[in-house]
Amino acid sequence: MSTATVVPAPTERAALERLAEALHNEAGRSTVMVRGGVRTELPHSVVEVLLRVADVLASGRGVSIVPVDHELTTREAADLLGLSRPTLIKLLDAGEIGYSRPNSSRRIPLEQVLQYREKRSRKRRGLLSEMTADAVEMGTYGAAPSEGDDIT
Numbered sequence: 001m002s003t004a005t006v007v008p009a010p011t012e013r014a015a016l017e018r019l020a021e022a023l024h025n026e027a028g029r030s031t032v033m034v035r036g037g038v039r040t041e042l043p044h045s046v047v048e049v050l051l052r053v054a055d056v057l058a059s060g061r062g063v064s065i066v067p068v069d070h071e072l073t074t075r076e077a078a079d080l081l082g083l084s085r086p087t088l089i090k091l092l093d094a095g096e097i098g099y100s101r102p103n104s105s106r107r108i109p110l111e112q113v114l115q116y117r118e119k120r121s122r123k124r125r126g127l128l129s130e131m132t133a134d135a136v137e138m139g140t141y142g143a144a145p146s147e148g149d150d151i152t
Helices: 010-025 044-058 074-081 085-093 110-138
Strands: 031-035 038-042
Touching (some): 074 085
């Protein structure tokens, strides 16, 4: 399966914006496609994907569609997580992210990478909430820094 990125042509932007708007207006309703006189109701999952793709393309950015069961190389997984490859290898070896080794190289299921990223995001949000609560409790949340405070 090809995972090539599709980048919109500048001349397509207006049409993509109209498509994204139409899909947003249809959110929650039955969406029908007509081709050659044949009406086909689009499943909600397809409409959701089309909506996301249209939004991204309308903003001028490219899109790649990859099945969740797709396997990544360690370089691809590290790039997706914004980590160095050695840091990713440590996470794999520690069992934080599942992988297989069909030959001498590791293959990481995309689903495992996405689950780890979501887990990491939840943990970060939790820590930020704790820090905010601590600052509110101490009365320092929203307070201007005092002279001598290092704010760099």
